[in-house]
Amino acid sequence: MRRRTTEALATGLAITLVIGSLALAPGSSTAQASPADDGVTTASAATVVTHEPDAAPSGPTEDTAALPSPEAAPPTPPSSTDGARLFLTVSPPTGVSLQSDHVGLTVRGTPQCNVSNCRLLVSTSSQPLSSPGSEIPSGTSTWPSWWAEGTTRTLYVHSWGNGWGWTKTNWNTSYTVTRPVTTPLTARVASTDHVGRSAVITGVATKGARVEIGSRYATASTTTGAWSMTVSGLAVGANTLTVVQKIGTTTIGSSVRVTVTIDPQVVPGLVRQVDATPQALLRGDDTAVTVAVEFTERTQSAPGTVTVTAPAGTTFAPGQDTLEAEYRAGSATPWQDAPASASWDLVSGHRSADGSTYSYTFPGSGSALDAGGDLRWAPRVSTPLDAPVGTPALGFTMTGALNAKLYDVTGTVDTPIAAAALTAEVVSVDAQGRVAAVRGTATPGATVAVGDDTTTVAESDGTWSTTVEGLDLGDNDLVVTQTVGGLPVRP
Incomplete structure (x- = not known):
């Protein structure tokens, strides 16, 4: 087969003629040609391909x-x-x-x-x-x-x-x-509000990026990349927060996690003292002094500790490692023993070496205690005969957790110690020696003065006696007084 290529310069078309074997008509010795549509004459068995040149491109082609x-x-x-x-x-x-x-x-x-x-x-x-x-x-x-x-x-x-x-x-x-430079995301807990259960989270991100913590977000500074966000509604305990930065809706780089720990906070009035009526102490005896508190929220779990402090000049009687609880549904209802299912007794008591304090564990579990319910306990206070006259107070503290909140109660109960009645009588008079024997009763340990010059100390049973000398002939009016704890006691 032969190939021939010609160029039609007048039309600008490149024409390729492919000459193949021709089929001859019977009785003919030459091929029959026919005019093509584009005006090019070819043999009937030839194929004509025309290529239109491209327009000049604006860039390389x-x-x-x-x-x-x-x-x-x-x-x-x-x-x-x-x-x-x-x-x-x-x-x-x-x-x-x-x-x-x-x-x-x-x-x-x-x-x-x-x-x-x-x-x-x-x-x-x-x-x-x-x-x-x-x-x-x-x-x-x-x-x-x-x-x-x-x-x-x-x-x-x-x-x-x-x-x-x-x-x-x-x-x-x-x-x-x-390609812009992205800034790796950083985050830290800048401050924590334990009462409000919130925290301020700060850090650095890509300039202008959207920084998200859950549904909350902040926009990083377009000049420094710094960002800050307040996250509220946190739970008591550890809160793990995931921080991401986004450009548009696409997350950039790795996320960062920070942990915010919210400490339980004391809620004033959550548990409070009630029935702080003064309770007099008896000299030479043990006196049960009642401590009572009210729970202002319903609870079935309020574990804590209780510490009681003896009034000045007294101690707690030993052997009180458990104090049984009494309860009432409110101030208008009578006190009664705690239910058997309740763990409201003060247990695991520890008495200090000098007997001035007693510390207990309050399980605070078992039966539910409705809001407004009261509990009370009664430690025994030992008062010596020579305890100072006055009005010391039994102190107590109670701390613990209730409904994911803290309670902290500090209270006192006045415990007056009265002076014993002062008595005096003349036992005998020595007129020649101008001497008289006088006796009586007073507060144990009290200093008893007879007149201006004679003093004595009352015995542990309160009795006292003394001799008064230098009396005048005739009537002698003597004033007898007692002093307890350095303070004079009125008759």
Whole structure:
């Protein structure tokens, strides 16, 4: 077979004639020619392919023989009548735009090809077919791993087309793009409000980023990246918070976790003292002194500790390692023994070496105690006969937790110690010696004065006696007084 190529200079068309075997008509020795649609005369068995040259591109244009892409329709050899119209043409894309941020790139545009296998190609090369460079997907995509933060590259936006075994690109738009630098997220607990159950969380993020903790958010400074947020509604105990930074709706980098610990806080009035009526102490005896408290919230668990302090000049009787509880539903109801199912007794008591304090554990569990319910206990106080006269007080503290809150009660119960009645009588008189014997009763240990010059100390049973000398002839009026704890006691 022979191939001949000619050029029709007048029309600018390149004409390729393929001369093959001709079928001869019976009885003929030459082929029959027929005029083609484009005015070129060929043998009837010849194929004519015409290629229309491209318009001059705005950017580099490349042609290369290649297999069609899988999505392209199987190539069909153009006929001699439409070959010029169907030859592959690729023009620069139109409507091109490029936007970038910390997340990635968005490239838009419409490729221009005369085939269906046509797409937008974004490349770091202006000649992607001969010098591939690095390609970036069109549309919206994240930054590729090979593009480091803070580095600048030039991107070329091409039309890419493939048809009839040919691939071509064309461009007229390029962009100089710098990938933004992101700041690693940091977070710390700046302050904690234990009463309000909130915390201030601060840190640094990418400038302008949205920092989120659950449904709460703050915007990082566009100049420094600093951010701050108050998180409220925290639970008592440890609260683990997850912090993320976002550009738009995309999370940037790794999340950070911080832990905020909210300590239970004392709630004034949660448990309070009631029935602080003074209770007199008996000299030389043990006196039960009642301590009572009210719970202002319903509870079935209020564990704590109780410490009682003896009035001045007294001690607690030993052997009180458990104090049984009594309760009442409110101030208008009578006191009664605690239910068997309740653990309201004060247990595991510890008496100090000098007997001045007793410390207990309050289990505070078992049966529920309704709001307004009262509990009371009665430690025994030992008062010596010579205890100072006055009104000392039994002190107590009760601390614990109730319904995830703390209670702290401090109270006192006045415990007056009265002086014994003072008595005096003349036992005998020595007129010649002008001496008289006097006796009586007073507060044990009290200093008893008879007149201006004679004093004595009352015995432990309260009795006293003394001799008064230097009396005058006739009547002598003597005043008898007692002093307890350095203080005079009125009769």
